[in-house]
Amino acid sequence: MKMKVYWVYKILPAFVFFTERFIPKKYQVAVTRFFICVFVRPNHIHQKCFIEHELTHVKQTYRTLFLFPFLYLIPYFRFMFEAEAYARQAICFGKKEYVHWFAQELIKHYNLNISYKKAYNKILNYYNRFRR
Numbered sequence: 001m002k003m004k005v006y007w008v009y010k011i012l013p014a015f016v017f018f019t020e021r022f023i024p025k026k027y028q029v030a031v032t033r034f035f036i037c038v039f040v041r042p043n044h045i046h047q048k049c050f051i052e053h054e055l056t057h058v059k060q061t062y063r064t065l066f067l068f069p070f071l072y073l074i075p076y077f078r079f080m081f082e083a084e085a086y087a088r089q090a091i092c093f094g095k096k097e098y099v100h101w102f103a104q105e106l107i108k109h110y111n112l113n114i115s116y117k118k119a120y121n122k123i124l125n126y127y128n129r130f131r132r
Ligand SMILES: [Zn+2]
Pocket: 053, 057, 081, 082, 085
């Protein structure tokens, strides 16, 4: 199994594994598990930007002093965490249109019970903030 160490906040490690293991659903390309481990399907196009999304979750893990997986269970936090990660991913893809696409993902797959407009605005907010 191929593995690569990435660094978040310059000094904190994230372990990225290229494997089909631990990635549950068909639509998912990558997942963050066990706090600082990222699992990415090998051979997926745009892999770099999916890793960028997951590394955001690793940052959130460090930032919340490892409370991330527990906070993630609460829709309010899940929404914030995912909007931030999708904003990073949209920036990585280099097109603002992805904000629209990811807003749809967010309302479809994350059990959040929010409107498209709310999802779109939240991602766009992070997107504009990070792009500066
Ligand atoms: Zn995510």
